[in-house]
Amino acid sequence: METQAEHSERDRSSEPRTGSEEGSRFSRFRGAAAVVRPWRRRVLVVGVAGAAGLLLFSAFVVQPFLIPSGSMEPTLRVGDRVLVNKLAYRFGAEPERGDVVVFDGTGSFVREDLGANPVAELARGAAASLGLAEPPDTDFVKRVVGVGGDRVVCCDAGRLRVNGVAVDETYLHPGDTASGAPFDIVVPQGTLWMLGDHRSRSSDSRDHLGSPGGGMVPVERVIGRVDWLGWPPGRIGGLQGTGAFDGVREPGRAHG
Incomplete structure (x- = not known):
């Protein structure tokens, strides 16, 4: 009898465990999953909110731009990421001679593309607004050389004359002159005359x-x-201004 009892105990111990133990394990698994899911949701919500906040910040305050060409060398180099102050001209101020600005060249530098894919343009614009992609083909970065009413003439011994005053453009790329082609223009009110610092490599107002x-x-x-350089690390800092136009007279006082 004892032998049979021992066999019965061994037989029951060797059977697979079912019932309450498996249910307990399943309950523990479901409990752990329930803890993980809210954590993932919180991370997703925080990530989406952060991205939305960054997009809003770049849309209205400061936007990073990737420099795709050498037209502004040596001031800006290929691969630089610049930070554009979008509040600079929001409260009545207007661009001044010598400012380096980013602008939409639609209608001035490029024709409006009526056949553009709006969804693709929106996605590219979002990536560009975070500095993760090249800016749209319609966005340019140049230096303001003439403002409304200015007469800009080239060239006087290789230099520009703005309102009759010769401008010493120390920011030009070494070896470049003010322009390889002569011009004599008067800038209409409400518009700007834009040139790149690497004049021999820049496609600009000329x-x-x-x-x-x-x-x-x-x-x-x-x-x-463009007020700051955000990348690469060795170039991080404020963009140096220029005093090249300090002696330029206002249009009403121009002569020469």
Whole structure:
């Protein structure tokens, strides 16, 4: 009898465990999953909120831009990420001579593309607004050389004359002159005359003299002023200003 009892105990111990123990394990698993899911949801919500906040910040305050070409060398180099101050001209102030600005060249530097895919443009714009992609083909970065009413003439011994005053452009790329092609223009009110610092490599207002608008960029097309360099680490800091136009007279007092 004892032998049979021992066999019965061994037989029951060797049977697979079912019932309450499995239910207990399943309950523990469900409990752990229930803890994980809210954590994942919180991370997702925080991530989405952070991205939305960053997009809003870049839309209205400061927007990073990736520099895709060497047209502004040596001031800005290929691969630089600049931070554009979008509040610089929001409260009555307007771009000044010498400012480095980012602007939408639609209608001045490029024709409006009516066949563009709006969804693709929106996605690219969002990536560009975070500095993760090159800016749209319609966005440019140049230096303001003439404002409304200015007469800009080239060249006087290789230098620009603005309102009759010769400008010493120390920011030009080494070896470049003010322009390889002469021009004599008067900037209409409400527009800007834009040139790149690497004049021999820059497609700017000079290239659109014969186009509608004559290469002039409407002030309302300016996105913001380049105030800071955000990348690479060795170049992080504020963008150095220029005193090249300090001696330029206002249009009403121009002579020469």
